[in-house]
Amino acid sequence: TQLLEQSPQFLSIQEGENLTVYCNSSSVFSSLQWYRQEPGEGPVLLVTVVTGGEVKKLKRLTFQFGDARKDSSLHITAAQPGDTGLYLCAGARVFGNEKLTFGTGTRLTIIP
């Protein structure tokens, strides 16, 4: 059973467009992270959100944690080819528990 479902699974858009990817669950998470993975490499952490309703910005990327801490979204403004990659959300079910549950992933392709 996959606790974290990401949508869409694949997304291909033109450079300059905006996009949003989603990470949803029926379970509550004490914190949620977003990672980006490039081909042939391991995932790299982008952000951690811990408070319901929290919004964090990282340049053109905006991350939001749902009020009920069951879902999260990643919005990219004016996408660039360098944003291409696999985006993974990951949640910690229990506060203080270091095990992470990873989502199914969204593979993003930005077309120049």
Next chain:
Amino acid sequence: NAGVTQTPKFQVLKTGQSMTLQCAQDMNHNSMYWYRQDPGMGLRLIYYSASEGTTDKGEVPNGYNVSRLNKREFSLRLESAAPSQTSVYFCASGFGTSGDNEQFFGPGTRLTVL
């Protein structure tokens, strides 16, 4: 500072063969993890070690064993490989609950079992 290193990078095995995947980190992290990544499945935790001398099962431990050799090294062993174990394997490390739970990943081992 090499971060997390994994060996080998690629491996092909026949069904029934055994092998050990090696992982080392030089960041003085307490916790280490082994994941497998399959298309459409994200990352699934196989085993983890919260500290030197301890190991615990993750989501998909069957068919695998692990050893936390010391604080730096955490190995994953397949005793009798099966085609269902064809996957990309990632090792990760982090400070766990004593930090912000960020995990740092190695470059992966691509394993094919024929």
